[in-house]
Amino acid sequence: MKLAVLSGKGGTGKTLVSVNLAAVAGHSVYVDCDVEEPNGHLFFKPSGVENEKVTIKIPIVDEDLCNGCRICVDFCKFNALASIIGKLIVFDEICHSCGGCIMLCPNKALTEKDKVIGEIQKGISEEVKVFSGILNTGEVSGIPIIKKLFSEISDEQEMIFVDCPPGSACIVMESIRDADYCILVAEPTLFGLHNLQMVYELVKIFNKPYGVVINKCLEGENLIKKFCLENGIKVLDEIPYDKELGKINSNAEIASRVSPKYHALFSALLQTVTKEVSHEAITHS
Structure with a gap:
């Protein structure tokens, strides 16, 4: 099962959700497709890291x-x-x-030569296999790196968590292409609602099943919950605005590994998502 975690902008909590879901899943695979600014490895701190260059073909001219x-x-x-x-x-x-x-x-007169545009890194953190893509500064597209990442995990049997790039551009489309389910992460603000609408439209275009996780929740009116209710969107969970969680993140720790409270929260979220995927499979079988 491949789960893709999306958000309309950076800093919403996409990596928080994907990293913690992979951690509570135990034997799993985490794939960081945010190749322009990958940061999942900062939390997992994988050991035995292997690096592999990623190249593309570019033309070279024979002037003669x-x-x-x-x-x-x-x-x-x-x-x-x-x-x-x-x-x-x-x-x-x-x-x-x-x-x-x-x-x-x-x-x-034109032939091809290899050009290095970035690399992928492979390592392990406890029971989680960690894959990260890194695009060299100034390169046009990270899609070749994302394709290379997915080729590396094509034979993996564990549950796969894809930490997508923010937004709804081509690299996001490539990241969710083969996903079984999409988790949309949003903050309960006007800006958060606008960005949720972008990825909401994207997953509908790709005809992917999806649900929403609302991060940084406070008491009172919740714009995201209202939007989901009006559009018949499943709210998978609500993560509270919590100083403890902020401190854990700022220390580059995985909340579900250091806090029983958050281990329970993300375990419950994983169970909810798993049930949703099973329900979708039965519905469309």
Whole structure:
């Protein structure tokens, strides 16, 4: 079972939820797909860490074969190619590695070379296998790293928790593509509601089953709970606004491992999510 944890913005509690769910699940897999700013490893502190570079293919030009026809330049929608006084220039930083320019070149003047865009890290923390993707600063897209992460866990039999990037961009879509269930994390504020609506629309487009966890809850009116009620969305749990939890997080500790109260909370949340996934499976069988 693969569970994806999303939020409309950073700092909402997405990593809090995904890290603690993986911890209480015991034998499980945690995958940090927030490749621009991965931080799950700060909590898990995995041992036996292995690093592996991730590369993409980018074009390289043979000037002796290039006749300056500009077919490749006109094709590239990302402006990664330019022809200046008949000389073809490749801008590696904005190339999206689609390979179209190489296919279209009539003189076979373009070939490919590897470019390192980041890496993945693999380690273990107690019973949790920890996988993290790290995108090099300035790179165009983290999708190749996310694909590499998922290829590494394709044979895993344990429950998988995917810590998605914030927002609703392409890298988020790639992160939830094969998810069995999506957990949307939101704060009970106007800004939090706006960002919840973004990921809510996204999971509906992908036709994924989903539920909401409301983080940093206070007494009184709750905009997120009201929105969920009006739209028939399952509220999976409410995490209170708690100084103890804030202190645990600021110390880069996993709440469910150091606090019996939060071990109980996240264990109950995991049971709720598991029941929801089972219910969805029965409903659509």
